[in-house]
Amino acid sequence: GAVVSQHPSWVICKSGTSVKIECRSLDFQATTMFWYRQFPKQSLMLMATSNEGSKATYEQGVEKDKFLINHASLTLSTLTVTSAHPEDSSFYICSVPLGSYNSPLHFGNGTRLTVT
């Protein structure tokens, strides 16, 4: 069964509003989670590393004030897209590294965000 649950699977919002996306690790306590963004026909782009109990680490070019990440517990990380604009429309995916040093990532099913 799924080990990473992402919610919602799709959302439509109006420009200027904020949207929160949840990523839950179902069977594993995750001190770290990763957030990716994927535009149509493109690869996944790492946005940030979510760290439980501390600030997220953002990749170069990703606005931390626009993409707020909260990792308040070992099983939940949230990504909030603030003041969304149409160009923020994308597919957002979270992932969780499980287990040992070389354990592969487990991904959520993604959230399709459409900003009108």
Next chain:
Amino acid sequence: LAKTTQPISMDSYEGQEVNITCSHNNIATNDYITWYQQFPSQGPRFIIQGYKTKVTNEVASLFIPADRKSSTLSLPRVSLSDTAVYYCLVGAPNILTGGGNKLTFGTGTQLKVEL
């Protein structure tokens, strides 16, 4: 971070074996090679992972030469449902131990399987 290079696309027919090669010339000693499959509007799904030589599971085989500068994902007897994008990633995804690095996705290979 080790950069990977894959063919952009490949075409095949049902029942054939498909081999997708990935180049990763600057792979580090601690890096593992992991392949993921992604269907449209879904998150990537783990296929197989290896460090060296050959790894086989119920869905695929992974061949890694001695120098580890490339790897080949082999899908035996593909079906229409194998049509997807396949990503080769190099690194150590788990940073909990203080080591490893973030995984970066390359362009991936769009595999199209036809009847």
